Amino acid sequence: MKKLKNSILQIILAIIVILALYACGQSQKEEHTPSPPITKAPPEPIIQEKLVSHPVTKKTRQTYQWYCTQCHGVKGKGDGINSPHVTVPPRNHTKASYLETRSDQELFDAISEGGLKIGRAPCMPSWGNTFDKETIWSLVRYIRELCKCEAV
Ligand code: HEC
Numbered sequence: 001m002k003k004l005k006n007s008i009l010q011i012i013l014a015i016i017v018i019l020a021l022y023a024c025g026q027s028q029k030e031e032h033t034p035s036p037p038i039t040k041a042p043p044e045p046i047i048q049e050k051l052v053s054h055p056v057t058k059k060t061r062q063t064y065q066w067y068c069t070q071c072h073g074v075k076g077k078g079d080g081i082n083s084p085h086v087t088v089p090p091r092n093h094t095k096a097s098y099l100e101t102r103s104d105q106e107l108f109d110a111i112s113e114g115g116l117k118i119g120r121a122p123c124m125p126s127w128g129n130t131f132d133k134e135t136i137w138s139l140v141r142y143i144r145e146l147c148k149c150e151a152v
Pocket of ligand 1: 063064067068069070071072082086088089090091102106107110111115118119120121122123124125127139143
């Protein structure tokens with residue numbers, strides 16, 4: 001009777017071991033299946049795309065008229081009502097020969113963080129806390145309209 005019990009136990013143990021081995025084999029197999037190829041993250045959108053997606057709208061013109069003209073002038077010529085009172089004359093946004101030398105990113109930084117950020121006078125205020133990025137990019141686009149120029 002005891003012998004029978006022992007051999008039944010042995011058989012059960014053997015089955016457990018076989019099952020365990022089988023299961024291990026399975027999981028190892030899974031581990032070794034090749035992982036799917038890593039897909040490359042899409043590249044950062046280039047500045048040109050940012051500008052295209054933020055065109056000049058009625059709101060852009062209104063923003064410029066409301067916030068920028070006191071210094072830069074109604075037509076952007078740098079002759080706003082406050083222009084005689086700032087130590088450095090506000091930039092003439094219609095002057096292509098100068099604006100061609102500035103990249104869109106530099107104009108964006110100047111508007112967003114003020115003149116100091118790009119090595120210009122601090123009397124050009126920073127607007128990063130007033131407008132969202134989209135509005136600032138559209139202002140860059142508007143300045144490009146005023147100067148009828150692009151960065152070279
Ligand atoms: C308080 C007056 C003032 C106001 C308001 C003002 N600016 Fe200016 N801005 C200046 C002055 C002054 C400069 C010239 C800084 C220099 O040349 O050192 C300047 C320069 C700039 C430049 C040229 C930076 C460069 O590369 O030389 C840009 C672009 C500009 N302003 C955009 C704007 C926009 C857009 C607004 C409105 C949201 C605005 N400014 C409002 C005073 C002002």
